[in-house]
Amino acid sequence: MQRIDFNKGWMCKCLTRDEAAYPVTLPHDAMLSEPRTQESTGEGNIGWYIGGDYEYTKKFTVPKEYENQKVLIEFEGVYHNAEVHINGKKVAGRPYGYTNFYINTDGFFKYGEENEVKVIAHNVDQPNSRWYSGTGIYRPAYLHIGGEKYIPVNGVKIRTLSYNPAQIEVAVKTSAPGEVSLEIEFEGKRVLTVIGESKAVAAQNNETKNASAASEKPAKEYQAVFLLDVPNAKLWDTEHPNLYTCKAVFGEDQVTETFGIRELVWNPQVGMTINGKRVILRGACFHHDNGVLGACTYPEAEERKMRIFKENGYNAVRSAHYPCSKALLDACDRVGMLMMDEYVDVWYIHKTKYDYANQLAGWWKQDLKDMVDKDFNHPSVIMYSTGNEVAETAQKKGIALTGEMTNYLHSLDSTRPVTCGINIFFNFLSSIGLGVYSDDKAEKSAENAEKFAAEQAKKAAAAKPEKKKKPVGSEFYNTLACLVGDYFMKCGATLYPCDLKTRDAYANMDIAGYNYGIFRYKHDLKKYPNRLILGSETFCKDAYSFWEIAKKNKRIIGDFVWAGWDYIGEVGDGAAEYSDYKFEDPSTRMTGGNGRIDLNGKPRAEAAYTIVAFERETGPFIAVDPVYQKEKLRLTGWQLTKALESWAWGGCSGEPAKVEVYARAAQVELFINGKSVGKKNVKKCRANFNTTYEDGEITAVSYDEKGKEINRYSLQTAEKETILQVRPEEKSVKPEGLAFVQLQYTDAKGIWKPMEKHNLKVTVENGILKGLGSPAPYVKGNYTDDTVATYYGEAMAVVQADGNGPVKVTVTDETRSYVAEIPCE
Numbered sequence: 043m044q045r046i047d048f049n050k051g052w053m054c055k056c057l058t059r060d061e062a063a064y065p066v067t068l069p070h071d072a073m074l075s076e077p078r079t080q081e082s083t084g085e086g087n088i089g090w091y092i093g094g095d096y097e098y099t100k101k102f103t104v105p106k107e108y109e110n111q112k113v114l115i116e117f118e119g120v121y122h123n124a125e126v127h128i129n130g131k132k133v134a135g136r137p138y139g140y141t142n143f144y145i146n147t148d149g150f151f152k153y154g155e156e157n158e159v160k161v162i163a164h165n166v167d168q169p170n171s172r173w174y175s176g177t178g179i180y181r182p183a184y185l186h187i188g189g190e191k192y193i194p195v196n197g198v199k200i201r202t203l204s205y206n207p208a209q210i211e212v213a214v215k216t217s218a219p220g221e222v223s224l225e226i227e228f229e230g231k232r233v234l235t236v237i238g239e240s241k242a243v244a245a246q247n248n249e250t251k252n253a254s255a256a257s258e259k260p261a262k263e264y265q266a267v268f269l270l271d272v273p274n275a276k277l278w279d280t281e282h283p284n285l286y287t288c289k290a291v292f293g294e295d296q297v298t299e300t301f302g303i304r305e306l307v308w309n310p311q312v313g314m315t316i317n318g319k320r321v322i323l324r325g326a327c328f329h330h331d332n333g334v335l336g337a338c339t340y341p342e343a344e345e346r347k348m349r350i351f352k353e354n355g356y357n358a359v360r361s362a363h364y365p366c367s368k369a370l371l372d373a374c375d376r377v378g379m380l381m382m383d384e385y386v387d388v389w390y391i392h393k394t395k396y397d398y399a400n401q402l403a404g405w406w407k408q409d410l411k412d413m414v415d416k417d418f419n420h421p422s423v424i425m426y427s428t429g430n431e432v433a434e435t436a437q438k439k440g441i442a443l444t445g446e447m448t449n450y451l452h453s454l455d456s457t458r459p460v461t462c463g464i465n466i467f468f469n470f471l472s473s474i475g476l477g478v479y480s481d482d483k484a485e486k487s488a489e490n491a492e493k494f495a496a497e498q499a500k501k502a503a504a505a506k507p508e509k510k511k512k513p514v515g516s517e518f519y520n521t522l523a524c525l526v527g528d529y530f531m532k533c534g535a536t537l538y539p540c541d542l543k544t545r546d547a548y549a550n551m552d553i554a555g556y557n558y559g560i561f562r563y564k565h566d567l568k569k570y571p572n573r574l575i576l577g578s579e580t581f582c583k584d585a586y587s588f589w590e591i592a593k594k595n596k597r598i599i600g601d602f603v604w605a606g607w608d609y610i611g612e613v614g615d616g617a618a619e620y621s622d623y624k625f626e627d628p629s630t631r632m633t634g635g636n637g638r639i640d641l642n643g644k645p646r647a648e649a650a651y652t653i654v655a656f657e658r659e660t661g662p663f664i665a666v667d668p669v670y671q672k673e674k675l676r677l678t679g680w681q682l683t684k685a686l687e688s689w690a691w692g693g694c695s696g697e698p699a700k701v702e703v704y705a706r707a708a709q710v711e712l713f714i715n716g717k718s719v720g721k722k723n724v725k726k727c728r729a730n731f732n733t734t735y736e737d738g739e740i741t742a743v744s745y746d747e748k749g750k751e752i753n754r755y756s757l758q759t760a761e762k763e764t765i766l767q768v769r770p771e772e773k774s775v776k777p778e779g780l781a782f783v784q785l786q787y788t789d790a791k792g793i794w795k796p797m798e799k800h801n802l803k804v805t806v807e808n809g810i811l812k813g814l815g816s817p818a819p820y821v822k823g824n825y826t827d828d829t830v831a832t833y834y835g836e837a838m839a840v841v842q843a844d845g846n847g848p849v850k851v852t853v854t855d856e857t858r859s860y861v862a863e864i865p866c867e
Contacts, residue, residue: 043195044187048115057095058166069119072096073165073177074862075826076338077080079523079631081663084168086613087394088175090629093168094176096323098161110829112188112217114195115145115159118180118368119263121337123164127159137401138386139175140364141409144186144195156327172387172394173329174611176337178631181367191234191293194241196415197301198290201457205317206306207276212268216240222266228276233286240266250787251625254709278302279316280357283378285421290433292454302375302421308459313596322592323600324656325358325581326351326638329609330366333641334825334840336815342780343709345373346771350605350639355658360578360602363387363430363463364411374422380463382578382602384427385416387412388441389434393479393792407450414454425458425461426451426604427578431465432556433472433479435547445550454595457841459552462577467534469543475826483848501567528558528581528679535559535801541566548573553599560584563591563598577601582682585655586726603652604680608637608817617819618675618684620668621864622799623833625820633831634668635819636680640837642817647730648682654727661705661727662742662755663687667736668834669694686834688796689740690789691759699735704728707744707752760789768853768862776867777845780812781860785853787835798835800855806841807850810865 054072055063078090097848104113122139125132130149136143144765146714151157165177186195199217202208214222222240226233247264252863283302290297308314314321332343343365353357358380361370365383374381385407402409417423428447430767434440448460472479534540535558547571548554555578556562563575576599577588585603592598610633617635633641640651647665654661665685670693675684685702703710703722710729711721715738722729726745741756767786775781787798802816805828815825816833823829830837844851850866 043111043114043190043297047102048184048185048443048804052098052179053462055097055099057097058164059094065096068183069180069338069340070098070178071173071180071338072163072175075340075824076177078629078632078824080627082168082629084171084741086628086631087169087172088609089611093165094177094509096160096419096510098179100159101156102159103155104151104153104157107815108151108187108192109153112186112192112308113151115147116142116186116195117145117161117181118142118183119339120161120163120179120790121165121175121177123167124164125160125164125665126162126574127158127290138398138405138409138488140660141412142181142365142368143412150232154253158839167396169394170282172393172612173609174331174337175825176331178458180337181339188217189294190218192222192295193292193297193518196418198288198297198419200288200299200343200419202303202305203269205275205303207304208263208277208528210270210272210301210303212270212290214240214266214268214292216266218265219264220292220439220842223270224270224424225291226270226272227287227289228284232611233272234270236268236270237283238265238266238268240662247403270730272303273799275303277317278304278375278378279773280321280378281378282688283376283421285375287796300375300634301419304421306424306457306569308574308599310574310597311573314424314599320596320663321357321380322589322598323358323576323602324356325380325382325600325602326356326606327360327362327602327604327607328607328637329612330364331610333608333610333643334815334860335840336813336825339369340780341369341372342782344370345376346643346782347607348373348377350380350643350645352640354645355651355653356606358382358424358600358602359606360427362579362604365416368416369421371420374745379422380424381417381420381422382427383413383423384463385413385429385447387430387432389429389432389440391432391434391479392485395485401684404446405634405823410447411454412741414451416778418455419581425553426455426460427555427659428460428551429580430463431464431468431479433468435462435464436469436473436543441546441550444547446688447650448551454769459574460552460556461553461576461578462547462549463555463557464544465531465557465579466540466544466562467531467537468557470537472532472539473539473543473764478842481514496734528583531558531679532561532581536561536565541569545570560588563595564695567595567597573597574599579604581679582652588765589656603638605637607639607643608635608641609631610641613819617681618677619676619819620671620673620684622671623820626821630818630822632821633817633819634680636678639816641815644834644836645815647685647687647702647704650687651682651727653804654704657706660707660744660753661703662707662744663704663752664689664740664742664755664757666691666740666757667700667706669697669699669704686796687757688794690738690760690793690795690797691735692760692762692795692797694735695737697735699733701731701740702728702735703731703742705742705744705752707751708747709745711745713743714738758793760793760795761791764788764795765790766800766802766855766860767792767862768851770862770864774867775843775849777843779843781841781843781849781864783839783841783851783864785832785837785839787832794835796834796836800832802832802837803854804830804839805852805854806839807852808845808847809841809843809849809851811839812840812842
């Protein structure tokens, strides 16, 4: 079917507040510009936004020639409980906020006349998420048009049968019997062309709902299946992401799909292999927001995220905890990033009062089918996850559901394994009535949130100081874990009852997902000789321990750190923060603050540690606790360090300095201005030094067991002159494309000055300011504002070109303006 852009010409109006309608182009996140206040009943889960219901309307003329054609509308993501109306009639709905769905318009359009499509996104029912969800049509929308003969949406499926020799299967569904031709290309050159016949086949009953029009079956199904040998095949893997295109032609319809030739194998003998070579997943978890862009999906943002992950030593990502966007999968294919696509965060036990628990039973098969249809042709997708920390897996009903979901996914796609992320300690607590998640706790948390919001509204009117709310449910557990540290959770997982409450669920999946269970690995490898183990959620400080055990044990499949990239919401007590970047008002807490990559895409010191732990580089790397900070912070299990990769602490000479060095070495020696300040043994890729700060140069030298130098690394102090660098990451930008502009205070040589604190105002010519913010966990205002306070001398603007000329970005601080121009292609 022909795909037509359906993203322009929409109007958005809030239905729960008296606000004027305004024009938008999809994708659009209505929540991002909402007020943030203690009156939010979604609270820190969603970054203290208030939530609301929004109506999107689009009026357009449907061509007369569409009258005898098949017309579908695709919405890739609407958060949440979406309703779709055409010309005043409700035609469909979809409760889950992260699944793409299709609307069959038969009988609803007026051809040759103006029509109205209306989408209502309900998000006033707070709390409904444990992280920032966004609101509205936050992913793209399309029309799909099919003539007399057409290939249905998701009608071309390609899988690798063998990599040596390279053989693929291409199955093409059609709306009628007839001739189908295929053309396979690589880098624009034709590899082979074949012709086949589409014939009637037995219709499959997947027991899915009719709300997704792409799953509606004609009276008969027709399909052509091709078994093709690919000559001189270029295989796809993480280091060689070679991509082919397949053009399928049926009648006047043409569908082009991108695919890679790669064979995935998983079993106890080999662990996991791609094209016969063992792969250890060096993974990162991340939520779906794109930082200052909110929930909106943009191809440039998704590709940038995957590129930065790859540059920092990761080869796999986990979409936590939702089916990811199509643009993200395209980026993974191109970059060579492996994807574990995850379904959901809840099954039938509520984690928040209004989450998906009430709808899942009636929708999970449709949801999983749509996820598989989206993922099937992407070589980057190597695993499906049915859920995250679902304590249901400790119950008979949940254990059975684990098996049902696994088997159903196998029926849809037998080429990929299935897992589920289980917090082993959570399951035990749940089984004895002390579970973090329960319907009662979700209800109590919602009641507390409503009560707290009402109290804050009254106090705000009376100008009285706020009172902190007691945490409940997952917020309580996160707060507890912040206080007692990561050891508490990992040690708890080793208890014998924890094994009893997970083994049956693990038996009902292909790969056992361990959230924070690394202390069980060696024991369970012996006890369960056929079990494949995946660290589906882990702490950063365990990267070295994981890597060493995984190298020796093929049944350890991989590790996914929490979190790979910082994100909006799910703040709880979150990450520790110094007072000069912290506000007393809890509603200013915006982010989790614990990503290895910060919100704006800059690798933190923890990323350098991970690169060394995973043996991607030997190091050494240097990170320094901010010398001027005198507070002693209690770091959470999700924070390895607050150190920064800088030796520019002007005015701090003579002050104590804590220095961390990350290296694959036996020892490291630290020098300041050429003078040795000590030599330390390296333990688990880390060595800590307590020294005294001096302006100049700090150097770390790493040595092997024989005392031979391996490598050295230095940081320099910035000079006195201070400049704001306005650095576009791109050399140019396409019309309507995004450009990411880093704002950083440096000296004239470009050396970062993290002690600079300024308020910046950003204006844009020939473009739109789409987002502006810093990595600071505490934020006054929104990322839609045109002003920002720097965080350790840094911030970032994201601009969208309008195509009218070079994009001019002007940034003004307290004393002067700085300008950067980005050519528009």
